[in-house]
Every structure is written in C-alpha cells, then in structure tokens.
Amino acid sequence: MEFFETKIIDIVKETSDTYSFKMEIPEGMTWTAGQHTFWKFKDHQVEEGDRPIRIFSVASAPEDGFLMFTTRIAEFHTSFKDILLKKAKVGDGMLVAQPKGTFAIHKEYDKSLVIAGGIGITPIRSILRHMQFTNDINHTVTVFYSDDRGEFAYTELFNDMKEAMPNLDLHLISNRDEFTSKVDKYVEDNKNEAEYLIAGSPGMNNMFEAKLKGLGVSEDNIKIDNFMGY
Ligand SMILES: Cc1cc2nc3c(=O)[nH]c(=O)nc-3n(C[C@H](O)[C@H](O)[C@H](O)COP(=O)(O)OP(=O)(O)OC[C@H]3O[C@@H](n4cnc5c(N)ncnc54)[C@H](O)[C@@H]3O)c2cc1C
Numbered sequence: 001m002e003f004f005e006t007k008i009i010d011i012v013k014e015t016s017d018t019y020s021f022k023m024e025i026p027e028g029m030t031w032t033a034g035q036h037t038f039w040k041f042k043d044h045q046v047e048e049g050d051r052p053i054r055i056f057s058v059a060s061a062p063e064d065g066f067l068m069f070t071t072r073i074a075e076f077h078t079s080f081k082d083i084l085l086k087k088a089k090v091g092d093g094m095l096v097a098q099p100k101g102t103f104a105i106h107k108e109y110d111k112s113l114v115i116a117g118g119i120g121i122t123p124i125r126s127i128l129r130h131m132q133f134t135n136d137i138n139h140t141v142t143v144f145y146s147d148d149r150g151e152f153a154y155t156e157l158f159n160d161m162k163e164a165m166p167n168l169d170l171h172l173i174s175n176r177d178e179f180t181s182k183v184d185k186y187v188e189d190n191k192n193e194a195e196y197l198i199a200g201s202p203g204m205n206n207m208f209e210a211k212l213k214g215l216g217v218s219e220d221n222i223k224i225d226n227f228m229g230y
Contacts, residue, residue, distance in 0.1 A: 003040060003095035004029045006067060008088060015151035017074060018119065019084065020059065023067040023094055031099035033061045033130035034123045034225070039069060042093030047079035054080055057123040057225070058099050063133035067096065070153060072119045072230075103225040105131070109195040111140040113186050115208050117200030118147050123225055124199060125154050128168065132161055143170040144182050150174035183208065187215045199225040 004026035012020040031037070036057040046052050056069035073081045103123055105112050116124050124143060131141070145152060152158075152172045162170055173179045186194070196217060198208045205224050212222055 001038065001097055003038075003097055005042065006094050006096055008090050008092045008094060009066065010090060011088065014070060014153035018070060018072045018151070018153050020068055020070040020153070021084070021088065021094075022060070023096070025062075025065070025067050026096065029067070029096070029098065031058050031062060032104065033126040034103040034105075035099035035101040035126075036103075036123065036225075037099035038097040040095040041080075041083060041088070042095050044083045044087055044092070046083065050079040052080075055229075057126065059122040059125045061126050061129035061133060064129055070119070070122045070125075101225075103127075103197070103199070103223060105139065105141065105197065106195055106223075107139055109193070109221070111142070111190065111194045113183070113190070113194050113196050114141060114143040114145075115183060115196065115198045115200075116143065116145045117204040119153075119230065120200035120204070120225065120227055121145050121153055122199075124197075125157070128158075128161060128165075131168075132165055137165065137167050140167045141169070142186060143168070144173055144179060144186075145170065146173040146176070146179040148174065148176065180211070183211065184215065187212060187217060191216060192218050192221055195221045195223065197223045197225070200227060201230040202226050202228060 006023040006026045008023055010022040036055055038053050039056055040053050059070045060068035073085045114124050198205045
C-alpha cells in the first residue's frame with residue numbers, strides 16, 4: 001500500500017474522549033467528502049500484537065484546507081489509540097493512504113436524511129462542509145446526530161453552519177427513543193422521495209436499515225457507512 005507523508009498541525013479535544021487530528025494535505029492527495037482511508041504513525045510504534053494501521057473517515061472537506069480525522073478514545077483502548085492520546089503531538093509525521101469509498105449525498109434525490117450515531121458523524125462533517133463551501137443551498141439535508149451521553153463533536157462549527165445554511169436542519173439528540181421516533185416521522189413524511197445516509201456502528205446501522213426497509217424505504221435509497229471496530 002502506498003502512503004503519503006504528512007504532519008500533525010493541530011490536535012483538538014472535541015468531547016470528553018473524542019479528539020480531532022489535523023494535518024497538512026500531502027501534495028498529490030485528493031479525496032471527496034465522505035471518504036475514508038488508512039492511517040499509520042510515522043514516528044511511533046504500536047505494541048506487539050496491535051495493528052499498525054487504522055481506518056478513519058476523512059472528517060475535513062478538501063476545501064477546509066487541511067486533512068483531519070476524529071476518533072473516540074475510550075477509557076480502555078488499544079496501543080494505537082494510546083499513542084494518539086499520550087504521545088502524538090504537533091509536528092509528528094503521519095502516513096495516510098489515498099482515500100476511497102462512495103459514501104456521499106446524491107443530488108438526484110430531493111432531500112437527504114442523515115442518521116448519525118456517535119463517532120459516525122465524522123464523514124458527515126466532511127459532506128456538510130463541502131456543501132457549505134460549494135454554496136449548495138438547493139438540496140435539503142436533515143441530520144439526526146445522536147449520542148447517548150449527550151456529548152457532540154463539532155458543535156460550534158455546526159451552529160455556525162446552521163446559521164449559514166438554510167437548507168440544513170441539524171438535530172443533536174441524546175435520547176434513543178427520540179432518535180428512532182424522529183426517524184419514523186421523517187420516513188412517514190418523505191418515504192422514497194428522500195435518500196437515507198446511515199453512519200455509525202454496524203449494530204446501529206443494521207437496526208436502522210431494517211427499520212427503514214420495514215417502513216417501506218427502497219434499498220436503493222439507503223446508503224450505509226459501517227464503522228467496523230465499534
Ligand atoms: C469505513 C470506516 C470508517 C471509519 N471511520 C472512523 C472514524 O472516523 N473515527 C473512528 O474513531 N473510527 C472510525 N472507524 C473505526 C476504526 O477503524 C476503528 O475500528 C475504531 O476506531 C476502533 O479502534 P481500535 O481498534 O483502536 O479500538 P479502541 O477504540 O481502542 O477500542 C474499541 C472498543 O474496544 C474496547 N477496548 C479496547 N481495548 C480494550 C482493552 N484493552 N480492554 C477492554 N476494552 C478494550 C474499547 O473500550 C472500545 O469500546 C471506521 C471504520 C471504518 C470501516
């Protein structure tokens with residue numbers, strides 16, 4: 001696998017256990033909003049038995065002018081995450097592969113519903129930022145971003161985006177019943193006129209995929225980003 005070399009330029013604590021790592025965009029690297037890729041340390045070694053590479057979504061849009069991933073580091077974590085938490089610092093080298101994936105908003109639908117759980121918000125940040133930068137105000141996007149603990153990443157940015165984008169209807173939800181009933185209501189109102197993007201753990205994604213299909217949403221209208229590993 002070929003890797004580009006980059007450098008950490010900023011580390012931002014987003015919630016009590018979620019961190020964003022911003023990097024320079026390596027020359028020749030391109031991506032589209034919503035894609036993911038492989039990341040590896042240049043200056044640190046994971047413990048024996050741990051995997052040296054992780055897949056993270058690219059959480060920044062190309063227009064942001066920097067490369068970024070955001071990850072959750074729980075109390076018990078792997079040595080890869082321990083390096084991110086305790087050793088990685090501004091100036092450190094990172095290796096990043098060419099991003100891939102087709103998770104995106106499709107303009108052929110009138111509108112899109114994003115169902116994001118926890119760290120699943122990372123590709124959504126990229127997609128929404130791209131829409132903002134390209135002044136895409138004709139496509140309506142509703143985002144239900146749920147976190148059981150009520151801790152949300154990117155809140156300041158999202159508040160600014162809500163002000164700037166009349167076509168963005170973004171809800172932060174910390175109650176699971178509210179999360180599912182909002183989805184039910186949206187489907188009832190929009191059925192197959194909308195596309196549905198689901199981003200979260202495989203368990204959450206399977207649950208919502210089955211729910212949407214049960215409510216009559218066509219498989220073609222459902223796009224899923226599976227965060228294997230959570
Ligand atoms: C397409 C795609 C996109 C993705 N995008 C992202 C993204 O943007 N951000 C992101 O964070 N992840 C993303 N992931 C998931 C990511 O690749 C990792 O699988 C995930 O972050 C878990 O990382 P980890 O293996 O280092 O485990 P950790 O995060 O360290 O741990 C995972 C779970 O195992 C538990 N655990 C770990 N070690 C121990 C231990 N020693 N004792 C007890 N419990 C333990 C943790 O508490 C946690 O609940 C994506 C995956 C895919 C496939």
